[in-house]
Amino acid sequence: MANYKTCKQCGAPLMADDIAIYRKLVTRNAEEFFCIDCLAGYFKVPREAIEERIRYYRESGNCTLFR
Numbered sequence: 001m002a003n004y005k006t007c008k009q010c011g012a013p014l015m016a017d018d019i020a021i022y023r024k025l026v027t028r029n030a031e032e033f034f035c036i037d038c039l040a041g042y043f044k045v046p047r048e049a050i051e052e053r054i055r056y057y058r059e060s061g062n063c064t065l066f067r
Contacts, residue, residue: 002031009038017054020065024057 006013012035022033025043036054040047058066 004031004033007035007038008032009034012037017066021050021054021057024063024065025053 004014004019007018014033014035018035018039019030019033021036022039023030025039026034034042036050037047040050043050054066057063061067
């Protein structure tokens, strides 16, 4: 069953950006997601790196996940 409400690792509530960046960086077909903090831990990067990537995709206007 798809879980679009909470992080599959820590249980934090998910926002649209959490879901979009997970789909962009991990898999488009995901039905369970990490929050931004857990995704940063998964990739072993600071949270700011994930936030910068979100900003980049949103400002580029080329990714339908961030419209």
